[in-house]
Amino acid sequence: MKIKNICCIGAGYVGGPTMAVIAQKCPEINVTVVDINEKRIEAWNDKDVENIPVYEPGLSKVIAETRDRNLFFSTDIDSAIDKADMVFISVNTPTKTYGIGKGMAADLKYIELCARQIARVSKSDKIVVEKSTLPVRTAEALKNILDNTGNGVNYQILSNPEFLAEGTAVEDLLNPDRVLIGGDVESPQGKEAMQALVDVYAHWVDKSRILTTSVWSSELSKLTANAFLAQRVSSINAMSELCEKTGADVNEVAKAVGMDSRIGPKFLKASVGFGGSCFQKDILNLVYIAKSFGLNEVADYWEQVIIINDHQKRRFAANVVKTLFNTVSGKKIAFLGWAFKKDTNDTRESAAIYVADYLLNEQAEIVIYDPKVKAEQIYADLDYLNSRPCEENRRCVTVANNSYTAGKDAHAILVLTEWDEFKTLNWEKIYNDMLKPAFLFDGRRLLERKIKEKIGFEFYAIGS
Numbered sequence: 218m219k220i221k222n223i224c225c226i227g228a229g230y231v232g233g234p235t236m237a238v239i240a241q242k243c244p245e246i247n248v249t250v251v252d253i254n255e256k257r258i259e260a261w262n263d264k265d266v267e268n269i270p271v272y273e274p275g276l277s278k279v280i281a282e283t284r285d286r287n288l289f290f291s292t293d294i295d296s297a298i299d300k301a302d303m304v305f306i307s308v309n310t311p312t313k314t315y316g317i318g319k320g321m322a323a324d325l326k327y328i329e330l331c332a333r334q335i336a337r338v339s340k341s342d343k344i345v346v347e348k349s350t351l352p353v354r355t356a357e358a359l360k361n362i363l364d365n366t367g368n369g370v371n372y373q374i375l376s377n378p379e380f381l382a383e384g385t386a387v388e389d390l391l392n393p394d395r396v397l398i399g400g401d402v403e404s405p406q407g408k409e410a411m412q413a414l415v416d417v418y419a420h421w422v423d424k425s426r427i428l429t430t431s432v433w434s435s436e437l438s439k440l441t442a443n444a445f446l447a448q449r450v451s452s453i454n455a456m457s458e459l460c461e462k463t464g465a466d467v468n469e470v471a472k473a474v475g476m477d478s479r480i481g482p483k484f485l486k487a488s489v490g491f492g493g494s495c496f497q498k499d500i501l502n503l504v505y506i507a508k509s510f511g512l513n514e515v516a517d518y519w520e521q522v523i524i525i526n527d528h529q530k531r532r533f534a535a536n537v538v539k540t541l542f543n544t545v546s547g548k549k550i551a552f553l554g555w556a557f558k559k560d561t562n563d564t565r566e567s568a569a570i571y572v573a574d575y576l577l578n579e580q581a582e583i584v585i586y587d588p589k590v591k592a593e594q595i596y597a598d599l600d601y602l603n604s605r606p607c608e609e610n611r612r613c614v615t616v617a618n619n620s621y622t623a624g625k626d627a628h629a630i631l632v633l634t635e636w637d638e639f640k641t642l643n644w645e646k647i648y649n650d651m652l653k654p655a656f657l658f659d660g661r662r663l664l665e666r667k668i669k670e671k672i673g674f675e676f677y678a679i680g681s
């Protein structure tokens with residue numbers, strides 16, 4: 218079976234880049250990405266490709282090549298579903314904020330809405346692909362809705378979780394470590410659907426890297442991968458605190474440990490805490506699933522990853538207060554970076570948000586500069602926490618358009634995102650323009666201690 222038309226519901230950080238790469242590599246397939254968010258679709262269709270809503274290195278080039286050739290962005294969801302032989306669901310699956318499982322379980326209401334819409338609209342057989350990260354056994358619920366509310370057409374449900382990381386999305390999509398496809402391995406129709414998706418990826422991914430499994434293994438592998446990755450960050454961050462107490466250096470420890478081929482060097486960078494829309498959400502979801510099966514020890518084990526991460530953000534902020542003579546009240550504190558990692562404009566669950574909230578509670582005045590994050594996003598992130606009236610966030614937080622303005626007259630500078638440009642700033646100039654003693658807190662192990670101390674900074678870095 219050859220796929221001719223793909224529809225992807227959800228034009229976000231996953232739907233946009235993933236479909237752009239499929240369109241680039243499969244010129245004979247028409248790919249339509251749809252969303253209920255009109256502004257987002259408008260931005261994807263912006264004449265100037267630099268204005269697309271997701272910032273990712275290399276993405277605007279792929280969009281320029283494919284858009285209006287075989288890649289389309291639209292709000293006409295019904296007609297895109299109707300035309301498609303394969304429908305990807307790539308909508309958000311945030312942590313529930315209400316009812317049973319509040320604060321832990323994944324909120325599947327957007328997924329269910331998609332399933333109901335597909336069922337209502339479809340007049341021909343479809344392969345429905347779970348691209349969103351979902352609790353294990355969600356496919357069962359999807360199938361139930363599709364089969365019982367549909368127009369009698371046949372559906373095959375596949376799980377095809379996405380492993381791209383933001384900031385390297387295009388590179389990850391072009392050269393994935395693996396592509397995972399879960400499906401009904403027992404039936405000929407299931408196998409045919411899986412093969413159809415394998416054939417899409419085989420346009421550019423070596424077949425040895427395309428794994429096929431049962432749906433349940435595929436769904437659970439995604440949660441497991443994110444849990445393992447986040448666990449590594451929490452493991453090294455736990456060690457960073459011990460390093461600070463003992464005189465060991467976490468970078469040296471990470472290097473020594475990572476050279477063991479069984480452990481490996483990647484994902485061992487100590488930081489102010491992991492952020493991003495997924496690690497926390499997916500682990501909470503895993504914890505919830507474990508608890509719902511009565512596996513309390515399993516749940517507690519994974520929950521500890523989140524506990525350490527929250528601790529890391531809090532202790533970084535607390536150390537700033539302690540170092541600044543136990544008060545930051547009325548003091549100007551400059552933040553370099555707001556995104557949850559470099560090379561993305563995404564701020565969801567960024568550690569910077571929580572550090573800011575902590576310092577605002579201590580009455581600090583914060584000035585923020587991030588190369589890719591807009592002021593409205595920063596205020597929205599702070600308002601979302603509901604810690605204080607929105608006007609107060611606007612009064613106590615200002616947004617600068619470069620690092621030098623941010624640092625001027627500051628008591629302290631906090632490096633919160635590892636943007637490359639922060640490495641090559643004129644740090645002498647920044648030092649001269651700050652109040653003295655000039656404190657510099659490196660939450661990303663981005664800067665050289667010796668050089669900064671020579672300039673005159675009082676320098677603090679995670680894990681040393």
Ligand SMILES: NC(=O)C1=CN([C@@H]2O[C@H](COP(=O)(O)OP(=O)(O)OC[C@H]3O[C@@H](n4cnc5c(N)ncnc54)[C@H](O)[C@@H]3O)[C@@H](O)[C@H]2O)C=CC1
Pocket residue numbers: 226227228229230231232251252253254257294307308309310327330331348349350351379380381382383494495
């Ligand atoms: N952000 C990332 O790096 C990764 C995310 N994921 C997973 O992919 C999924 C999507 O994540 P993101 O793209 O980051 O989310 P996002 O929030 O950027 O995008 C989701 C989009 O879906 C749209 N949407 C929601 N309900 C809809 C509906 N009924 N009809 C049409 N559009 C609808 C929203 O308006 C939004 O634009 C999540 O499950 C996430 O866990 C997986 C791997 C990487």
Ligand SMILES: O=C(O)[C@H]1O[C@H](OP(=O)(O)OP(=O)(O)OC[C@H]2O[C@@H](n3ccc(=O)[nH]c3=O)[C@H](O)[C@@H]2O)[C@H](O)[C@@H](O)[C@@H]1O
Pocket residue numbers: 350379380381382383384443446450483484485486487488489490491492493494495496557558
């Ligand atoms: O499901 C998802 O959403 C994705 O989650 C992560 O990708 P992402 O969150 O985009 O970015 P990462 O590079 O994993 O970084 C996550 C956070 O951990 C932090 N981190 C990462 C690595 C490290 O060594 N130290 C560290 O503090 C980063 O700064 C960032 O805040 C996974 O890496 C992807 O494989 C997965 O697809």
